[in-house]
Amino acid sequence: MIKVAFYDAKAYDKPSFEQYGKSNDVQFRFLETKLNEDTAELARGCDAVCVFVNDDVNENVISKLYDLGVKLIALRSAGYNNVDVRAAFGKIHVVHVPAYSPYAVAEHAMALLLTSVRRIHKAYNRTREFNFSLSGLTGFDLHGKTAGVVGTGRIGRIFIDICRGFGMKVVAYDRFPAEDSGIDYVPLDELLKRSDVISLHCPLTEDTRHLIDAKAIGKMKKGVVIVNTSRGGLIDAEALLEGIKDRKVGAACLDVYEEEADIFFEDRSGHILDDDLLSRLISMPNVIVTSHQGFLTEEALNNIAETTVNNIRSYFDNDGICDNELCYRCGNIERCKKERKEKCF
Numbered sequence: 588m589i590k591v592a593f594y595d596a597k598a599y600d601k602p603s604f605e606q607y608g609k610s611n612d613v614q615f616r617f618l619e620t621k622l623n624e625d626t627a628e629l630a631r632g633c634d635a636v637c638v639f640v641n642d643d644v645n646e647n648v649i650s651k652l653y654d655l656g657v658k659l660i661a662l663r664s665a666g667y668n669n670v671d672v673r674a675a676f677g678k679i680h681v682v683h684v685p686a687y688s689p690y691a692v693a694e695h696a697m698a699l700l701l702t703s704v705r706r707i708h709k710a711y712n713r714t715r716e717f718n719f720s721l722s723g724l725t726g727f728d729l730h731g732k733t734a735g736v737v738g739t740g741r742i743g744r745i746f747i748d749i750c751r752g753f754g755m756k757v758v759a760y761d762r763f764p765a766e767d768s769g770i771d772y773v774p775l776d777e778l779l780k781r782s783d784v785i786s787l788h789c790p791l792t793e794d795t796r797h798l799i800d801a802k803a804i805g806k807m808k809k810g811v812v813i814v815n816t817s818r819g820g821l822i823d824a825e826a827l828l829e830g831i832k833d834r835k836v837g838a839a840c841l842d843v844y845e846e847e848a849d850i851f852f853e854d855r856s857g858h859i860l861d862d863d864l865l866s867r868l869i870s871m872p873n874v875i876v877t878s879h880q881g882f883l884t885e886e887a888l889n890n891i892a893e894t895t896v897n898n899i900r901s902y903f904d905n906d907g908i909c910d911n912e913l914c915y916r917c918g919n920i921e922r923c924k925k926e927r928k929e930k931c932f
């Protein structure tokens with residue numbers, strides 16, 4: 588029996604994970620708390636921990652888990668910026684779910700964009716109060732506008748297809764452009780200057796932190812719509828707020844926020860929100876915030892649970908070899924052992 592401490596468990600997680608773990612070879616200990624230095628101890632007696640995007644798997648946490656005998660960190664997400672993979676190397680193996688439904692996130696990005704440009708969020712509230720006035724609801728056509736897509740991986744490419752379906756022109760920026768993809772790659776500065784809509788689909792790394800800052804916003808078109816379904820840290824939220832106040836940014840659609848870890852995924856209604864920046868952004872009529880729900884479709888939840896349980900089984904039943912293992916050497920042709928179908932260490 589493989590015992591797994593399942594941190595930051597939510598009501599929507601349990602049905603799918605219980606279903607895929609039901610053959611009783613994997614037993615989950617569902618914990619509502621997030622993983623951090625204070626809660627690592629709760630994994631005592633477990634072979635693995637299963638973590639999500641706002642669990643803080645830093646060097647100290649890894650060291651504590653290692654001392655407890657935990658062998659595997661199984662991320663139930665694609666992004667892994669919250670795990671210090673360098674610190675984990677040589678101690679605990681890390682696996683993730685590289686793709687579960689890129690459609691879920693790309694479709695959510697377009698849902699946010701359409702809601703924003705057609706003022707659906709405002710119309711919904713009005714008609715519920717039998718206010719049928721159209722005043723202030725004028726939007727604009729997406730057809731013929733230019734979408735700038737930053738990051739053309741699994742999600743970015745689907746978002747590009749969706750935009751093309753709407754008759755939009757698409758330009759893209761990626762540090763590693765895909766060859767023969769038919770995508771019109773341009774330098775980032777050009778993308779910022781030309782785009783009516785900018786949608787972020789690259790990972791959060793040292794290079795991409797605050798990719799959208801005051802300088803970048805300064806280069807954008809007046810009235811630009813910024814969509815971020817990737818990671819909050821890609822945007823300097825203070826600079827975004829200034830851009831909105833200056834009327835430079837026409838609208839922002841945010842599924843992620845840099846300081847979301849202690850706020851998102853919880854019911855905070857009835858409480859006073861300490862984060863003034865988020866409160867101010869939410870108070871803006873042209874800002875839509877969703878609480879990191881891009882992934883939240885039935886298809887994605889099932890795929891996440893199935894892949895995570897298979898990752899765990901593969902690691903413990905297959906001599907530690909798992910295709911979805913991650914380490915700081917990943918992709919480094921000479922040093923990456925995974926490329927050679929071996930364990931990372």
Ligand code: NAI
Binds near residue numbers: 738760794
């Ligand atoms: P992916 O790995 O398939 O694609 C990422 C792309 O970004 C790649 O083409 C890569 O070359 C590019 N990239 C890397 N560094 C870059 C840089 N410095 N500048 C520009 N481009 C760069 O990832 P995928 O599956 O498309 O996911 C994208 C992001 O979406 C994830 O990193 C994650 O943060 C976020 N995400 C958000 C979810 C949500 O619920 N809101 C759910 C799943 C993922």
